[in-house]
Amino acid sequence: MRARHTTPSSDNIITNLEAAVETLQTELRIISTSTVISDAASFEAFEREVYKRTTMLADVVSAMKLQQALDSAELDKAEKDLIKSQPMKMKDMGRRVITIRMLGGTLVTITMAYYHQKFDKKYREGKGFYPGLLLLGIHDKCTPALSSRASLFATAACSFEEAKRLMETLYGFSLGIKTIRMIAKRFAMRARMCFKEGEMPLEEEFKGKRVVISADGGRVRTRINKRGKKTKKKRSRYKTDWREPKLILVYVVDENGEKDRKIPPIMDASLDGPDATFGMLLYYLKKLGVGTADQLLFVSDGAIWIWDRVSDLIKNLGIEEKQCLLALDFYHAVEHLTSIATQNKMNSADTKKWVSKQRRRLLYGKLDLVMQDIDLICLHSKNEILLREREYFDKHLPHMRYKEIKDKKLPIGSGGVESGIRRVINLRLKGPGIFWHDDMVDAMLLLRSYYKAGRWNLLENMAFNGGLCVN
Numbered sequence: 001m002r003a004r005h006t007t008p009s010s011d012n013i014i015t016n017l018e019a020a021v022e023t024l025q026t027e028l029r030i031i032s033t034s035t036v037i038s039d040a041a042s043f044e045a046f047e048r049e050v051y052k053r054t055t056m057l058a059d060v061v062s063a064m065k066l067q068q069a070l071d072s073a074e075l076d077k078a079e080k081d082l083i084k085s086q087p088m089k090m091k092d093m094g095r096r097v098i099t100i101r102m103l104g105g106t107l108v109t110i111t112m113a114y115y116h117q118k119f120d121k122k123y124r125e126g127k128g129f130y131p132g133l134l135l136l137g138i139h140d141k142c143t144p145a146l147s148s149r150a151s152l153f154a155t156a157a158c159s160f161e162e163a164k165r166l167m168e169t170l171y172g173f174s175l176g177i178k179t180i181r182m183i184a185k186r187f188a189m190r191a192r193m194c195f196k197e198g199e200m201p202l203e204e205e206f207k208g209k210r211v212v213i214s215a216d217g218g219r220v221r222t223r224i225n226k227r228g229k230k231t232k233k234k235r236s237r238y239k240t241d242w243r244e245p246k247l248i249l250v251y252v253v254d255e256n257g258e259k260d261r262k263i264p265p266i267m268d269a270s271l272d273g274p275d276a277t278f279g280m281l282l283y284y285l286k287k288l289g290v291g292t293a294d295q296l297l298f299v300s301d302g303a304i305w306i307w308d309r310v311s312d313l314i315k316n317l318g319i320e321e322k323q324c325l326l327a328l329d330f331y332h333a334v335e336h337l338t339s340i341a342t343q344n345k346m347n348s349a350d351t352k353k354w355v356s357k358q359r360r361r362l363l364y365g366k367l368d369l370v371m372q373d374i375d376l377i378c379l380h381s382k383n384e385i386l387l388r389e390r391e392y393f394d395k396h397l398p399h400m401r402y403k404e405i406k407d408k409k410l411p412i413g414s415g416g417v418e419s420g421i422r423r424v425i426n427l428r429l430k431g432p433g434i435f436w437h438d439d440m441v442d443a444m445l446l447l448r449s450y451y452k453a454g455r456w457n458l459l460e461n462m463a464f465n466g467g468l469c470v471n
Contacts, residue, residue, distance in 0.1 A: 008097060010071050010111050017064045017108070024057045052172060059106035062143070066100070070112045070132045079131040083115055090115040093128065100138060103145040105173025137464045139190070140183050147187050148460050150175060154184035155447040158428065181440070187463050188443035191450075194466030195283075201461045204289025205263060209252045211293040212410065213285070214417035215277065215306050217244045218269075218425035223435035240435045245269050245445055246277035246305075247424060249417040250284060257409035259416075264454040267420050269445040271438060274305040282316050291317045297410045299327040300417070302336075302396060328399040329414040334359055336389055343386045344377050365403035424448040 031050060037043045069075055083090045096114040099107050116128035137144035153163040160177045168174040175183075194200060222243050225236040251265035259265075266284050270277055290296065296319070300306045314324050337358050341351040354373075361370045371393060378390040402412045428448055429436065436444070450459040 008109075008111065010067055010095075013109060013111060014064055014067055017060050017067070020060045021057065021064070024053055024060065028053050028057070048172075055104035055172070056106050059102035059104040059108065062102055063100070063106075063108035063110065066108075066136070066143075067110050069136065070110065075132055075135060076113075078135050079113060082131045082135065088117045088127075090117055096130075098130070099141065101142050101146060103143055103149065105146075105171060139186060140179075142183060144460075144464060147183050148456075148463070150180050151184040151187040151447060151463075152451070152456065154180050155428075155444070155451045160184075184447060185440055185443045188446045190464075190466035191459050191462035192442070192446055192466070194462040197466070198283075199465055200287060201465065202284075202287045202458065204287070204292075206250070206252060207289030207292050208294055209260070209263070210254070210295040210410070211288075211290050211297070212249075212251055212253055212416070213281070213290075213296070213298045214249045214300050214414045215246065215281065216249075216301065216414065216417040216421050217246050217303065217305075218421045218430070219243070220245055220425060220429045220441055221435050222438055222441060238435075243271055243438075243441070245271050245425060245429075245441065246274060247417060247420055247445075247449070248277060248281045248284070249420050250281075250288065250290070251416060253410060255409065257411060265416075266455070267424065267449040267453040269424060269449050271442055271445070274309060278309045278313055282313055285313075285317060291319055295408065295410065296324040297327060297405065298324060299329060299411060299414050301329045301332045301414055302392060307396075307399075325401070325405055325408075325410065326399045327401070327405055327412060328396045330362070330400075330402055330412040332414075333362060333393075333396070333400060336392055340374060340377060340386060340389045343383055343389070362400055363402050363406070365401065367397055367400055371397065420449075420452065423452045 028050065031046070031053065035042075035046050035049075037046055093114045093116050095111050097109055097111045099109055101107055112130055112132045114128060114130055133139070137147075139147060142150070150163075150167070153167055154160055157163040157166055160181050163180055164175060164177050167180075220243055221240045223238050223240055225238045228237070230236055247267065247269040249265060249267050252260040252263045254260050266288065268280060268284065270280060285291065298310055298314075310326060311321065314321050334355065337355050338351070341354045346354060358370050358373060361367070374390055374393055378386050381387065405412050424445065425448070429441065429444055447459070450456055
């Protein structure tokens with residue numbers, strides 16, 4: 001007759017964990033007293049062995065604390081409140097045993113309450129979850145610290161494979177590439193959910209500061225599976241289209257016009273298009289208190305999708321346009337001057353001389369003289385490129401007040417956001433043979449933006465707060 005399976009109680013689990021703590025402490029004492037260090041190799045081996053044992057000890061102690069928290073009356077009440085807030089009625093299925101991976105990679109067994117939706121018997125629909133795990137920020141059977149660490153490695157490394165190798169080398173345990181990808185994707189998804197719910201833990205830290213705002217677009221290739229016949233290896237055929245993620249940057253400059261290193265910038269990016277990007281930018285600016293900044297500068301290149309939306313952005317901030325300086329990136333303006341001189345078929349020396357002359361005029365605020373020379377070149381011309389460049393300068397002339405901007409010791413270039421495009425997108429998401437699914441692109445854009453801006457701790461808080469918003 002088959003023995004009936006019984007679920008171990010939390011008391012038994014805690015007793016076993018306490019025994020494991022005593023065993024590890026004994027092993028550490030034995031290692032520390034019996035090991036003789038005579039050279040670099042023996043010292044390295046000793047360090048590694050002690051690190052391995054202490055890491056396991058930390059994991060086991062944390063597991064004990066986790067089980068005690070899951071048994072507490074406070075968490076039990078919070079679990080029931082969470083169950084009541086669910087749109088579907090949930091049924092208590094009793095306590096179940098699950099395995100959790102701790103920060104140091106140790107797999108531990110704990111027991112906790114499990115709830116399940118009532119399902120349709122015909123379609124067998126239903127969904128269960130562990131409310132205690134959600135409340136403690138445990139997702140994908142990984143502790144919050146491990147989820148953050150795996151996501152950080154996936155973000156900072158050049159590939160998921162490299163992230164796997166780095167974790168194995170540094171911490172002595174391995175997660176599969178698919179697991180790391182899934183953890184990073186869901187970590188970002190929870191953080192973005194917190195953002196969308198308006199629960200972002202961000203104070204008005206830019207209030208009363210000198211703030212610079214920029215936006216720009218990058219390029220990534222996405223992968224979309226095709227319908228129809230598969231390959232001989234039973235793989236789906238796919239197409240790889242270029243997409244343009246939009247990146248925003250908000251940072252503070254000091255009285256000398258240098259970036260304030262004490263206040264990390266805000267960077268974020270999305271594939272959702274220009275309207276969504278500017279909506280996201282507006283949300284950040286309001287959260288940061290930019291509407292009450294001492295000085296506000298918007299600087300960017302001449303992309304139409306940007307400048308068509310700047311006026312609405314300023315209006316929605318509740319400030320007048322005269323309170324905000326608008327600047328076309330100076331170096332892009334010089335490129336267009338070079339294009340005009342080249343289309344006018346000047347020789348190399350004359351081109352350089354003409355561009356230098358107009359460049360100086362732009363810097364000294366002599367915009368009328370610049371336009372006079374451009375009009376002179378374009379007069380009676382039927383060259384489409386020349387006429388387009390003439391229209392470009394006519395449209396952006398109000399955004400070329402470089403002397404006024406320099407006198408206020410503010411930047412006249414958008415190099416900050418262009419650097420952000422390179423660091424966030426080009427160095428991780430763009431390259432030969434690299435294709436992404438849309439949802440994974442969005443996840444990596446968020447992770448890379450916050451990591452490169454030096455705001456990983458803020459992203460962690462968002463991911464932990466957003467966990468309760470994800471069913």
